Amino acid sequence: MLAIDVGGTKLAVALAGPDGRLLRRAQGPTPASPDPMAVADALLGLVAEVAAGAAPAAVGVASAGPIDPAEGTVSPVNIAAWRDFPLLDHVRRAVPGVPAVLVGDAVAAAVGESWRGAGTPGGTMLGIVVSTGIGGGLVLGGEPYPGPTGNAGHFGHISVDPAGPECACGNRGCVEAVASGPSLVRWARAQGWRTGEDDADARLLAADAGAGDPVALAAFDRGARTLAAGIVAVATICDLDQVVVGGGVAGAGEILFGPLRRHVREHTHLGFVRRLRVLPAALGGDAGLVGAARVALLALAATPLRATTSVP
Numbered sequence: 001m002l003a004i005d006v007g008g009t010k011l012a013v014a015l016a017g018p019d020g021r022l023l024r025r026a027q028g029p030t031p032a033s034p035d036p037m038a039v040a041d042a043l044l045g046l047v048a049e050v051a052a053g054a055a056p057a058a059v060g061v062a063s064a065g066p067i068d069p070a071e072g073t074v075s076p077v078n079i080a081a082w083r084d085f086p087l088l089d090h091v092r093r094a095v096p097g098v099p100a101v102l103v104g105d106a107v108a109a110a111v112g113e114s115w116r117g118a119g120t121p122g123g124t125m126l127g128i129v130v131s132t133g134i135g136g137g138l139v140l141g142g143e144p145y146p147g148p149t150g151n152a153g154h155f156g157h158i159s160v161d162p163a164g165p166e167c168a169c170g171n172r173g174c175v176e177a178v179a180s181g182p183s184l185v186r187w188a189r190a191q192g193w194r195t196g197e198d199d200a201d202a203r204l205l206a207a208d209a210g211a212g213d214p215v216a217l218a219a220f221d222r223g224a225r226t227l228a229a230g231i232v233a234v235a236t237i238c239d240l241d242q243v244v245v246g247g248g249v250a251g252a253g254e255i256l257f258g259p260l261r262r263h264v265r266e267h268t269h270l271g272f273v274r275r276l277r278v279l280p281a282a283l284g285g286d287a288g289l290v291g292a293a294r295v296a297l298l299a300l301a302a303t304p305l306r307a308t309t310s311v312p
């Protein structure tokens with residue numbers, strides 16, 4: 001399978017075997033150009049490099065969204081040059097004659113973790129990426145659930161506090177508005193943390209929390225409480241087995257996961273939700289590529305002429 005992962009800062013392409021192992025890969029920065037074809041050409045150059053001499057059986061494309069899988073178009077918030085950009089058409093021209101499928105990047109990351117990462121194959125899982133923003137994807141009964149429009153799992157835009165801070169989406173009290181990296185830093189600065197340092201970020205906030213800084217610790221606790229409220233809400237609706245959390249903020253380790261697990265327990269009152277496990281992601285930056293390979297494999301198995309293909 002040819003796996004493609006499109007993000008606002010990085011483009012990545014890999015060949016993957018049917019077991020999800022990445023065999024050959026290339027990546028580069030996402031061009032900050034107003035020309036949509038500048039971004040497309042950078043991506044297609046990576047596709048040509050990775051696919052050279054190979055014959056991919058299927059292609060999976062994971063992209064930041066919103067996306068429209070039916071039309072094959074993407075409008076990533078963090079790639080301003082692409083609005084209703086026909087990404088799948090360009091990929092199909094570059095790799096003709098094989099099944100190609102488009103999926104949201106957070107869904108792909110969740111699928112990757114469920115298939116070959118921290119998740120349990122066949123389980124029911126929410127995957128979360130906590131970084132500059134907060135994304136999410138659902139895997140229900142071992143199968144990706146993108147929803148009718150391909151955009152299911154927008155975990156960061158669950159409102160857990162209607163009187164909370166305004167979110168970039170226009171709502172108030174969204175998980176992202178409280179628990180994303182910039183949101184943690186913004187709140188900590190308002191409480192007096194490193195107010196004179198322009199380059200203070202979530203990584204430095206985590207380091208200070210690890211050193212015992214009370215404001216930094218309070219920032220992570222506040223973010224973890226908000227994440228927990230959203231997690232328990234989704235677990236109650238979807239009867240989840242596990243939640244896998246990745247992204248740059250999750251790199252803080254127990255600084256985040258300690259209070260997160262505690263607040264999940266405190267928010268959980270229904271017996272069937274208590275079995276929920278909260279786990280750190282295992283695949284790092286490869287989760288989207290592995291997930292894209294998985295959805296390509298599923299597309300291959302669903303293609304009529306390939307109906308005998310087995311899916312491990």
